[in-house]
Amino acid sequence: MSSIRCRQLCKTFKQGDEIITGLDHVDIDIEEGEFVCLSGPSGSGKTTLLNAIGGLDTPDSGEIHMGDIRIDRLERGPLADMRLHHIGFVFQSYNLIPVLSARENVEFVMQVQGVPAAQRSRKSLEILREVGLEGMENRRPAQLSGGQQQRVAVARAIVTHPDLVLADEPTANLDSVAASHLMDLFVELNQHHRITFVIATHDKRVMSYARRLIKMQDGKIISDEPQ
Amino acid sequence: MTRLFSQFKTILTLSWRNLWRNHRRTGIMLGAISVGVWAMIFMTALMRGMVDDMLNQGISNLPGHIQIQHPEFLDDPSVVNSIDEPRGDLLAALENNGVRVWANRIKVPAVIMSERESRGINLIGIEPVSEADISGVPARISKGRFLESNQDKGLVIGAKLAERLETRLGKRVVITSQDPDNNLAERGFRVIGIYRAELAAQEESNVYAARGTLQDLLKIEGRVSQIVLVDDDYRNVESLYRRVAAATPAGLEVKPWYEIDTYLAVMFNMMDGFVLIWVIIIFLALSFGLVNTLVMAIFERVREIGLIQALGMRPGLIVYQILLESLMLLLIGLIVGNMLALVTIKPLEDGLDVSVVAEGMAMMGAGSVIYPSLTLYDVVLANVVVILLGILTSILPAWRASRLDPVRALNTH
Structure with a gap:
């Protein structure tokens, strides 16, 4: 899996009688190992673009290629496999599985991948230590603060070293120290493991970490500049 | 193989823990299944005991x-x-x-x-x-x-x-x-x-x-x-x-x-069919509760289902996970129901006196004491019907859960 190529992506939503444009003929190329931030006001299409790239949502028209694979044409099963093996997601609102502990949440993707138990255990403990949650491995999400839950979600997204991490407002619920730690971690993973990051954010601090900043408005890319 | 085992372990953990998320609902459903299974086995044993008695009476009268x-x-x-x-x-x-x-x-x-x-x-x-x-x-x-x-x-x-x-x-x-x-x-x-x-x-x-x-x-x-x-x-x-x-x-x-005596023969041949119909009728009553429980459980977890889809769990695995949850519920209900049936039938082995309705029983050719007859066939039939139909009725909610749109599901609050 390497670069991402989107061509003429269009997506509209119906809200009552109103048609809302999510993506309006978006063209974008993201190379392997890039650290990209998508910025723009609410409703500009950042999350819609992330969802489309991550195969969570299907565009009305246009093409999305991930390496040689055209993902907008994949069936549900292969699409799930692609997400499982190549993409890590960090959602704005943590999205942890409430019946699993922090460690089990982190191990979830590896377990579905079929990673042996010992390896799973070692990796999950390592990554939880890395995100500052040592000693909290066995806590359930309800026993963790918002920031801690977000760190578990990040740990889950990066523990398998996916080719691409898609993060939607990852720092929205974090204090500035936690946000800065998280971004440092992203940068480190990007630099050492060549993991591609695409982050949708309003947060100027986050944008300052990006090496490429794409601004969106009304479903269109209005600027795309290196930082 | 390792992957399959690992995936099975994942859905097993999720199913078991999800089952106990809402203790009260699971408890009520377990109670309903247990009582239903008990009723299936207990009433079948009584009916079979009564029909056995009618047949034995009839045969000893032939003789x-x-x-x-x-x-x-x-x-x-x-x-x-x-x-x-x-x-x-x-x-x-x-x-x-x-x-x-x-x-x-x-x-x-x-x-x-x-x-x-x-x-x-x-x-x-x-x-x-x-x-x-x-x-x-x-x-x-x-x-x-x-x-x-x-x-x-x-x-x-x-x-x-x-x-x-x-x-x-x-x-x-x-x-x-x-x-x-x-x-x-x-x-x-x-x-x-x-x-x-x-x-x-x-x-x-x-x-x-x-x-x-x-x-x-x-x-x-x-x-x-x-x-x-x-x-x-x-x-x-x-x-x-x-x-x-x-x-x-x-x-x-x-x-x-x-x-x-062809009347006795018809009664004998009808008994198995009658037991099956009886078991299915009770199950149908149960199935409404079972489907409702599953639908509610899925409704409460739409966001999580969207999440596990987003994380890369295949739709088929989501179906299996929900079916496994239903199977666990059914199995626990069956165990409790079977035990209840056993402990209530055992003390009645010496006969259940129904002499208050002796005349009616005599009109049917049966005596005024019913000896419940617990047969392996009836127990297996009740258990198999509950498991098979239980899984069948769970397929639709499970399938619908696997077809949820992940983006919509993730945005459900």
């Missing part, structure tokens, strides 16, 4: 599992249609074919007269030694004694008949019948025993005398009305029937009980 007789005898049970006592191949087959009990019997229509009343009856000449296994009358003597030998000169009558005749133990009655030459055959007997039967009709119509005594009375030396065979289980008489039929000389008719 026997297999009968050998003159081809005309069932239509015209007169002394003219008697047969020779068994000998040769037939006797060897009866003696050496693993037949549990066999006996010669005489059965003719007759009239019984007391000083005050007279009645038409079935006069039955029996061999006292084997009668306990054939009609069970010796065990139901309420006054006096049963016949003791083939030449016993006494008469055993039912309590109801004694009441109708206004006679009692020790009194003399007169029996009148016909010999093969159509001459009156008549003699006096002393009532030496009075028996009780589950069915009043039986008490009123069947009168027992010793075979030898009746042969003398009816002038049919060496001849009998029927040869009656009883095997271990009325359900499995087919092979004995074939062996005996093969050894029976031409001119005699061999019939198993289900051909002699």
Whole structure:
């Protein structure tokens, strides 16, 4: 899996009688190992673009290629496999599985991948230590603060070293120290493991970490500049 | 293989923990399944016990599992249609074919007269030694004694008949019948025993005398009305029937009980179908609760389902996870239900007294005590129906969960 190529992506939503444009003929190329931030006001299409790239949502028209694979044409099963093996997601609102502990949440993707138990255990403990949650491995999400839950979600997204991490407002619920730690971690993973990051954010601090900043408005890319 | 095992472990963990997320709902559903399964097994055991009793009563009234007789005898049970006592191949087959009990019997229509009343009856000449296994009358003597030998000169009558005749133990009655030459055959007997039967009709119509005594009375030396065979289980008489039929000389008719009394046969054949229908009806009532529980459980977890889809769990695995959750619920309910059934049926093994509805039971041909009959077949049937239909009814909610749109699901609050 390497670069991402989107061509003429269009997506509209119906809200009552109103048609809302999510993506309006978006063209974008993201190379392997890039650290990209998508910025723009609410409703500009950042999350819609992330969802489309991550195969969570299907565009009305246009093409999305991930390496040689055209993902907008994949069936549900292969699409799930692609997400499982190549993409890590960090959602704005943590999205942890409430019946699993922090460690089990982190191990979830590896377990579905079929990673042996010992390896799973070692990796999950390592990554939880890395995100500052040592000693909290066995806590359930309800026993963790918002920031801690977000760190578990990040740990889950990066523990398998996916080719691409898609993060939607990852720092929205974090204090500035936690946000800065998280971004440092992203940068480190990007630099050492060549993991591609695409982050949708309003947060100027986050944008300052990006090496490429794409601004969106009304479903269109209005600027795309290196930082 | 490792991956499959790992995935199974994942969905097993998720299913088990999700099951106990809402203790109250799971508890209510478990209670419903357990009570449903208990009702299936308990009521089936009662019904089967009642039908068994009706069949046993009916068969003991025929009597026997297999009968050998003159081809005309069932239509015209007169002394003219008697047969020779068994000998040769037939006797060897009866003696050496693993037949549990066999006996010669005489059965003719007759009239019984007391000083005050007279009645038409079935006069039955029996061999006292084997009668306990054939009609069970010796065990139901309420006054006096049963016949003791083939030449016993006494008469055993039912309590109801004694009441109708206004006679009692020790009194003399007169029996009148016909010999093969159509001459009156008549003699006096002393009532030496009075028996009780589950069915009043039986008490009123069947009168027992010793075979030898009746042969003398009816002038049919060496001849009998029927040869009656009883095997271990009325359900499995087919092979004995074939062996005996093969050894029976031409001119005699061999019939198993289900051909002699087709009503009993229909009842026997309907029982299994009836049990299945009963089990399915209870399950249908249960299934509404089960589907509702699953739909609610899925409705509450839409966001999580979207999340596990986003994380890369295949739709098929989501279906399996929800089915596994349903299976766990069903299995726990089954275990509790089976145990409940066992502990409630066991104390009733000595019989459940339903004498308050004895008349109704007698009309159906059953006694006033029901002995629940717990069979492996019925237990397995109830369990298999619950598991299979339970999984079937869970497929739709599970499938719908797997088809959720992940983006919409993730944005559900």
